[in-house]
Amino acid sequence: MRVRIAPSPTGDPHVGTAYIALFNYVFAKARGGKFVLRIEDTDQTRARSDSEQMIFDALRWVGLPWDEGPDVGGPFGPYRQSERSAIYREHVDILLAKGEAYRCFCTSERLEKLRALQVAGDDGHRGYDRHCRELDSSARVGEPHVVRLKMPLAGPITFRDEFRGDITRDASEIDDQVLMKSDGLPTYHLANVVDDHLMEISHVVRAEEWISSTQKHVALYQAFGWEPPQFLHMPLLRNAGGSKISKRKNPVSIYYYRDAGILPEALRNFLGTMGWSFGGDREKFTLQEMIDVFTWDHISLGGPVFDMVKLTALNEKYLHELSHDELADRVIAWRLNKPYIARLMGLAQKRMKRLTDFIPLLDYCFAGDLDLAPVLADLKIDGVAPAVLAEAIRELVEKYEARTEWSHKVLEEESKAWATAHGWKPKQAYPLIRLGLTARKETPGLFDLMEVLGKEICRRRLREAARAIDATVPTPAPAPPAA
């Protein structure tokens, strides 16, 4: 029995990846199977070189090691899709030869126009119009093209979801999927199916968002003449409002939870209560205990809301159970370690008269969320409506996020451009950022500070500041019903 997770290295390691990794890991351990990590880096435009290492580090921090993967090797390698191009090429040729796929020469302009037309008409019919499906492409193989799957034109395609039972879509609703992009790299659908087959993955445990793609995958398995694996779709982690968890509404990076003082065992445990229950009244359990009792019988399909308050409460329980010695080690590893303190010295030294000044000076460097209530009155720019300001701050956070590098230089650039764009002087705008980040009016240099505080804490505090500003606007009382 073999399972896998297949994250894409396109950004910060996502808490949803940890969630799905947990269930794959526990399932594998409970059944004596193998847990594989595969990196799906076939999108050259989005893949980031440092992101892969961050995934490794984050998953190790959560405590979910893999048996096979790019860094540890294994008998089914390589485990990085960018290193498997020849394999995909070969398999596309097989489909082409079997007449199960075809070359498509449509330009992206044509496809965009088609899509625009369909959305405007909005009769529910969308997707590629199969323009090239019956084309004789033999003379044009040198031209730029993609390869598409020849989907069956009609007829039900069914797969069995182990939690939900049979799920059927009609083939006529699914257009001819691109299998190989014009850059010669495979799309997710192809790479995923080929790799799962070749790596002998027996159970695909992934998030619910993949359900509607699964019929495409099944069609591919059929085209190859392969036996599909078993599919188990976990419910999606949700924002408080119920939508799919997103960084606009929730800290979504695993590193945030680490930096905000969550213990990995607590995060694991918490994730284990999302959509799954231990049995009976038990909600606090170790990884090993989860493995010991694990079955899929206790899955609940309603999308669980990721509630930080509840996570924190669970974390508190773990914290309280630690011996003083262990707790000391955890706190030291978190922020009282030499490297972190050393980074703060440049900021603190000139502002210290005694050693005693250090901690009070930089208390916000050893904190998670700050209490902004005392400084709320100063959290403003004169003449700017709170709602506008709050939105501007969110916009700034997104500008920071768009840059992959978190450095003084980049942060200053973005902040300056942002302030200018809003017609604010740095003198007006920076104090606001400072206040949101530190709850203080006087601090060391803002961007130096942001560097050491780290991306996760900064964006959380800035978003919280925006929220606090929003909250200063009293919501108007609902109008009395007309008599």
Next chain:
RNA sequence: GGCCCCAUAGUCUAGCGGUUAGGACGUCGCCCUCUCACGGCGAAAACUUGGGUUCAAGUCCCAAUGGGGUCACCA
């Protein structure tokens, strides 16, 4: 909009035809106490609606409603 998935308190969940519908977080109250926190005790709070099936429905079926996902040369 088409298709698909889902539905127990504000939130995470137990329940797998017969229960005073259980636990946890959060909220409120009380106790402990020099303060705060911890801890203890207690309270309020849920089966979306409508049809069936059945002696009996939160539990099975259907529909509606609501929520969500998905419809890329992204994964």
